Amino acid sequence: MPRDTALAEMDALSDDALLLLYGRGDAEAARLLTARHLGRVYGFAARLLGDRAEAEDVAQEAMLRLWRAAGVWRAGEAQLSSWLYRVTVNLCTDRQRSRARRRAEALDDVAEPADDRADTEAALLSRERADALQSALATLPDRQRQAVVLRHIEGLSNPEIAAILEVGVEAVESLTARGKRALTAALAGRKAALGL
Template sequence: MNAMPDLFAGAPDEALLIAFANGDAQAAQALTERLLPRVLAQATRMLAIQAEAEEVAQEAMIRLWKQAPDWRQGEAQVSTWLYRVVSNLCTDILRKRRGGVSLDQIAEPTDGAPSVVQQMQTNARMQALSDALAALPERQAQAVSLRHLEGLSNPEIAEIMDTNVRSVESLTARGKRALAAIMAGRKAELGYDDD
C-alpha cells in the first residue's frame, strides 16, 4: 500500500468515518490503511483460506462505506462494529463449509526443507482450527475466536455480540472445551504426537 502522508494521525476512527461521510475522500483511504489489515487478519484467523478471508475483508469495508452516512456518533466504536461484521460474515462462510474442507485437500510439501514442512504444518493446523470452529455452534465459535484469536476482553466481546459478560464466559468455556476435544482427535495428523 502506498501510504499517504497521515493527515489524520491521532484522529479516532469515528472522526475519519464522519469526515468521509461529509465528503472527504482521503478519509476513506486513511480508514482503509488503518482498518483493512486488522479486518483481514481477523478473517484469516477464522477462515484460514486466503481467498475467503479477502472476500470477507472486502465485504466488511464495503459495508462500512455504506454505513458511514448513517453512523450514529458515540454509540459504538468503529472497531467494535467491524469485529461484529467480520465475525458474522465468517460464521456465514463456516456454516456453508461444514464438512466441506478436510486436511486431505491440503497438498503435501514437495521438498524436505524444514521451513516448508513447518509452514505446511502451520497451515494444516490453521485449517484444522477453522474447521473445528465451523463444527461449533455459531455463537460459541464467535466468542472463542474473539477471545482466543483476537485477544479481546469479555466486556468487549459482550458488546460485539450484543450480550452480557456472563453469557460470553459461558459461550467461551463451552466452545473451548469442544474445540479441545475436536483438536485432540486430530493431534497426530497435526504433528503433536512427538511434542
C-alpha cells in the same frame, strides 16, 4: 503542507475523525481506515467461514456498509472496530445459514500464509498448528466459534464480545468455555504430531 506530512497527521487521527472526514468527501481518509481495519475484518471473516473467497466478499461488504454509514455515524457512540466485528459476524452468519453444506475442503486454503517467507521448520510447525486449529474451529457451532475467535485470536475482552454478539457476558463465558473444551477434545489425538 507536503503530502507526506498531511498523511502522517491524518494517520494520527481517531477512527471517528477519519470517518467524519470521509463523510465530508475526503477519500484519503477511506484509504487510512481501510489500512487500519480491512486486515482484521478479513482475517476474522476467514476464521469464521473457512473460505478465502467468501471472506473477501464479506470483508468488502462490511467495509461498504461502513462507507454508507459514514453520513449518519455518531462519534463516540460505538467503537468502529466493534461495529465492524458485529457487521462481520452478522454477514458470516447469513452466509453460513445459506450454505447447503459446510465446505470443509476450503479450510486448508484459509490457513495458508500470505507471505512468501522461507519454509523453516518453525514456520512449518506454526502453519501446521494454525491449520489444525482452523480445522477444529470449523467443527464448533457458529456462536461458540465466534466467541472463541474473538476471545482467543482477536484478543477482545468478554464485555466487548458480549456487545458484538449481542448477548450477556455470562453467555460469552459459557460459549468460550464450551468452545475450548470442544477444541481440546477435537485436537486431543494430534498433540504429539503438533509438537505440543
